[in-house]
Amino acid sequence: MLRTLTRAVVRTATTSDRVAGGLARFATTLGQCALVVLGVHLAADDLDDRVLASLSWVVDQADLRLAGPVETVAGWFGRPAGSWQWWDALPLGAMSGWTALTVELVAAGLLCGSFLLTSRTAQPTWVRWKRALSVQAVVLPLALSGVLLAGGWSLSMAIEDVLPVAEAAPWASRAAAAVVAFAALLRFGLPAWLRAVAALEPPARWTAGWAAAVVLLPVGALAWIHGVPVWGTLRHALEAL
Amino acid sequence: MKGWSELLLLTGVLVACWTRTPVGSAAAGAVALWRGEEPPDLLATFSTELPRQMQDSIVEVLGEPPTSEQVFAPLTPEELAVGWTPAVRTAVAAQLGEEALAEVLALSARIEAEGEDSAAVEAALETWAVGAEVRERAVRRARASGEAEPGRYASHRRFLPDEAAVAADEAVEQSLALATVFDLAWPVDPEARVSSPFGYRFHPVLKTNKLHEGVDIAVPVGTAVHAAGDGQVQRARFDKVNGNYVKLDHGHGVSSAYCHGEAMHVEKGQQVTRGQHVMDSGSTGRSTGPHLHFGLRFKGRPVDPGPFRERGAAAALDLPEAPADPVVPDEAVEG
Incomplete structure (x- = not known):
């Protein structure tokens, strides 16, 4: 009786595990896209701050250089000068937010599109990559790797935020978050990167992909700079030396 | 249990994407619209977006600022010890209430004693709003990402969980903005018409x-x-x-x-x-x-x-005497 019950439990567990695994593997591409979206957003959040700072500078310069001429022209038309200083009323916060959001959506679309319809098992080779050498072949792997690492960090922060704060062992939630992040990078990040690089085709011209690079370069750079949590640690280590 | 762990991992990634990105907000918005509810703001996941209602509430407070007696009342030794100004004390009381004032002051004293790099008032207000552990997490993350001054609120705000960031904004940003305003003086003789x-x-x-x-x-x-x-x-x-x-x-x-x-x-x-x-x-x-x-x-x-x-x-300023009869019409000028 006990043996029968044990067998039934084991069989159920094995079957359910197989079903769960099948479901997870079926939705692997979805997980890969989600990791990309998380990483791109971390970079876009930083981009938002930078766009806001740039817009503020532009408005300040416009005010400094254009206020006088605009007042003169407004005077010719008998209009109050203040009403023509359109830059004073610009909603800079919303403008930077929507710019960052647009860049984020385009970058996420380009990066997910680079592996979405490719073979899940394709492996890149050095020879194939050299044959595909172009702007795209250089920018895409670099940007995608930064974004995936940033996605892993964003996931670890999300996990850490939902875990109860263990005052006795604060490192426990950090360790759990790190384990999940590394698991996600190995399960989703690395295969997504391999798929994208393996799918690079020999280009008609070496400039192929320059338009996409305009979006992917800043996003990738910000992901590498602010989405990979090693630079601060490295700097502290260097300072300590 | 490999299958279950893979499914759990996938679920974690999807939930994080759903709750922390505009793509997730868009998906949540579609569901909300389908249910006939208000969709979430797509920009809410960006850290620089200051909610409009916060500006409204602070403008409301500015409409009825505290009196000079309140703002310039003498500081207690505890307040002096942590470098508070009367304006900070009044702003914290106006924004967070008298009960919170004592708690924030105690936190300021503790942070000052620990010798933290960042401004003690700012750190105390944030700790009061979100708790020491949550703040410490955000500071650690900012430090890891290479921020120059990770202890400053502006440097690590993006690393706070969303709800904590909103609570911290109300406590830190608004209190310090109020303190800045409360510290202002009249630019000429206040007797001038x-x-x-x-x-x-x-x-x-x-x-x-x-x-x-x-x-x-x-x-x-x-x-x-x-x-x-x-x-x-x-x-x-x-x-x-x-x-x-x-x-x-x-x-x-x-x-x-x-x-x-x-x-x-x-x-x-x-x-x-x-x-x-x-x-x-x-x-x-x-x-x-x-x-x-x-x-x-x-x-x-x-x-x-x-x-x-x-x-x-x-304001203890060396201001000139007000003119006896300034030559200005009442409704004279463009603002």
Whole structure:
């Protein structure tokens, strides 16, 4: 009786595990896209701050250089000068937010599109990559790797935020978050990167992909700079030396 | 259990994407619309977006600022020990309540004693709002990402969980903005007559109803105009409307403007202290008589500086005597 019950439990567990695994593997591409979206957003959040700072500078310069001429022209038309200083009323916060959001959506679309319809098992080779050498072949792997690492960090922060704060062992939630992040990078990040690089085709011209690079370069750079949590640690280590 | 762990991992990634990115907000919005509910804001996951209602609430507080007696009441030894100013004490009480004041003060003392790099008041307010552990997490993340001053709120705010960031904004950003405003003084003698107050008025030159975004103070040409508070000169220039015009950035979204001056004594980018002589008043630009236009803005929105007039008397500034009979018509000038 006990043996029968044990067998039934084991069989159920094995079957359910197989079903769960099948479901997870079926939705692997979805997980890969989600990791990309998380990483791109971390970079876009930083981009938002930078766009806001740039817009503020532009408005300040416009005010400094254009206020006088605009007042003169407004005077010719008998209009109050203040009403023509359109830059004073610009909603800079919303403008930077929507710019960052647009860049984020385009970058996420380009990066997910680079592996979405490719073979899940394709492996890149050095020879194939050299044959595909172009702007795209250089920018895409670099940007995608930064974004995936940033996605892993964003996931670890999300996990850490939902875990109860263990005052006795604060490192426990950090360790759990790190384990999940590394698991996600190995399960989703690395295969997504391999798929994208393996799918690079020999280009008609070496400039192929320059338009996409305009979006992917800043996003990738910000992901590498602010989405990979090693630079601060490295700097502290260097300072300590 | 490999299959289950893979499914759990996938679920974690999807939930994080759903809750922390605009793509997730868009998906949540689609579901909300399908259910006939209000969709979430796509920009809510960006950290620089200051919720509009926060600005509204602070403008409301500014409409009825505390009296000079409240703002300039003597500090307790505990408050002095942690470097608080009367304005900080009043702002914290106005924003968070009297009960919170003692808690924030105790936290300030503890942080000061621990010798943390960042500003103790800022750190104490944030710790009060989100808890020490959550703040420490955000600081650690900012440090790991290479931020130059991870302890400062502005540097690590993006690493706070969303709800914590909103709570911290209310406690830190708004309290310090209020403290900045409460610390401002009147730029000329407070006895000088206000010839045109803040608000909608029939413009004497443009012949239309227009918001007067400041107050006009009747002072003769050459009267010394003092900085209302510590800050940095954002603009010091001449234009045909404002004449000689100085704008000061006091930090935390607070700025003040001084228009129609005869001569300016500061340059763009210069640091000034409260009470510093920044301009001589005059009647330049679109003005029909000698006066000072004094404007105050919070996060770019004009607020009435009028209620802060009495503050000047207690600001311990070396201000000149008010003129006996300033030559300014009541409704004279463009704001």
